[in-house]
Amino acid sequence: MKISSTDARARQKAVKVLHERFSEIAIKILKGEEPRLIIPKRTLSNTIYDAERKLLLLGTDTFERSFLDVRESRKFMQTLLMASIIYEALVNNEYPTIRDLYYRGKHTIRYRDHRGKIVEENTWDEQKESDSVLRDIEVFTNLLREEMLILSKEKGKVVGDMRIRSGDDLIDLSKMGHGAYAIEPTPDLIEFVDVNAEFVLVVEKDAVFQQLHRAGFWRKYKAILITSAGQPDRATRRFVRRLNEELGLPIYVLTDADPYGWYIYSVFKIGSITLSYESERLATPKARFLGVSMTDIFGDKETRKKPYLSEKERRNFIIKAKKTDLKRAQELKSYEWFKTPKWKKELKIFMLKKSKLEIEALTGKGLKFLMDIYIPQKIMFGDWID
């Protein structure tokens, strides 16, 4: 098996951290002390929105997982089982997925209970359980799963005038023909070699990405063009964050005008609520929502903004919001980071008009409209939401 040198280094680092963190347990056992783990709490009550850094973060609460407490010994066993599987995979040059980890650990333990009866118990029954334990290990070791060479499916694609090094290869992202570069599942191992771009455009929809790419958008406007192909996965989020943080490129996110699209933007910018511990690495607090916004569709009397659609186009293109859309919009309204004046206005128009719009409605007006009018104008005039 030929392993890239980047991977070999990443393995060494993860092995070292895992060894350090978990040898504490072994030392305790050898000393005759009670083995226990102190792990940051991943509960909603310990999830804090840091308004200054514009990030969802884990608070300082921790909990103890003790082997000798009957209520916790199962979880304790699961945590050590998972850590050992990951460790084994690392030293054996394996690349497990979270589904693998579930299968690798799944087995039945037979033991004699205090009455002398033989009892059977499964290490875990569902992947939900093994995933939860993996998250505990991530916060306990402060290693993301990607740093432990745990792979996952990946949907994100990128093209643009940029060279990167991945594995042992130098890759020119401007030489992908009509295709694109599919981002690797461990984007922290990518090295940015050089870049010739002024901003990053992240498009929710793969089909729109294909169109803009094919029409030469990124070349004409000096952009790095990315698609998340729907809800962004971790690798795409991390890749976008690195483009912003390390290269200083502004990030513009283009989604459908509906609560689902706005939430995609929110995941890029703030992080996901259930996995707040990742935000510090995966979120891009400076990401800007380029559109499609409600004021793009209907205009805005207050700021004298003209709509991008005519009355007739609105009639043909607008889709009536469903109940689930309205419910989702209500939820968004309750999030701190949607309580800015601009977002309040967006959500208010949405609730009032009960209307949504797809990006494709804009390309329905012509790809040139999207490419040469809508996107460049919005960027030039600062018509985004921060």
Add this chain to the structure above:
Amino acid sequence: MKISSTDARARQKAVKVLHERFSEIAIKILKGEEPRLIIPKRTLSNTIYDAERKLLLLGTDTFERSFLDVRESRKFMQTLLMASIIYEALVNNEYPTIRDLYYRGKHTIRYRDHRGKIVEENTWDEQKESDSVLRDIEVFTNLLREEMLILSKEKGKVVGDMRIRSGDDLIDLSKMGHGAYAIEPTPDLIEFVDVNAEFVLVVEKDAVFQQLHRAGFWRKYKAILITSAGQPDRATRRFVRRLNEELGLPIYVLTDADPYGWYIYSVFKIGSITLSYESERLATPKARFLGVSMTDIFGDKETRKKPYLSEKERRNFIIKAKKTDLKRAQELKSYEWFKTPKWKKELKIFMLKKSKLEIEALTGKGLKFLMDIYIPQKIMFGDWID
């Protein structure tokens, strides 16, 4: 807008064909004749399984769409509307998606009926309608949508020791680092420059593709490694077909052991039932089902095949089939191409054991098991289903 020379040539060809096929209509009108279209029928009854060529094909039945027949004039109008939108997009260097085409054509026609009353009618209400018309145009012109530069989202990825030309770029598919090459939506425009591989492995699951890629599978075994990331899209199917047909590479498909996975294989090999007119270009009749098969899991007394899983592994890894799985398996049993002895046996074991298995259960045994034992052994001993 900078357009690649490949695209420019493709446009010219499509414009020419559309012009030829539809100018017949104009000529008829100018002659005072009734304008009508004769289109191959896309009905199930006109879908034929060609057992020799191992393909789903359209039969010879056609139907007439006449402008002067009240029952057909709406469909006639839709067909000409769609053709004109596609034509416009072609000459204007646009790259519409099928969603765009729907939006572009969607508008309300106002007219006075025979009683003198003003009536309003929408060109189409749902994308289902415009998609159906697009398919009519595909069979009428014998041009696939991709040849008319209609784009779509694309999930397929590829890596391997192979050079291709796409657009104006030469792309080395062996230099993608840990990432991959995302196949373009118009794979007929790809030029195969040179290839150094002995077979193609198509993996249903992106996460398994990532693992095999990372561990160097394609380099070690001289393979072109592809993932369809679930149900294959048209571009991935066409790309696989071309690898088989033009380069003579054998194609092995690796899916989960369940009716859903088997159907993915079937779409690669035979084509999809609802879109049989595409099969002649998109299907790969010589594709082989590598696994995971029921006899891989349970062995086969008849052929003395040993199972790849131990009793204990079966206990831990097997998932109980759901009602929908059993129903789907019943459907598969009714398809001609699943009536071979090997498939009959597979489906019989499945119905008997009511058990399914994911590929990840094999990587749960270790990635080396999947990479260095399971796949190479199955290929070496011809243990696939044709």
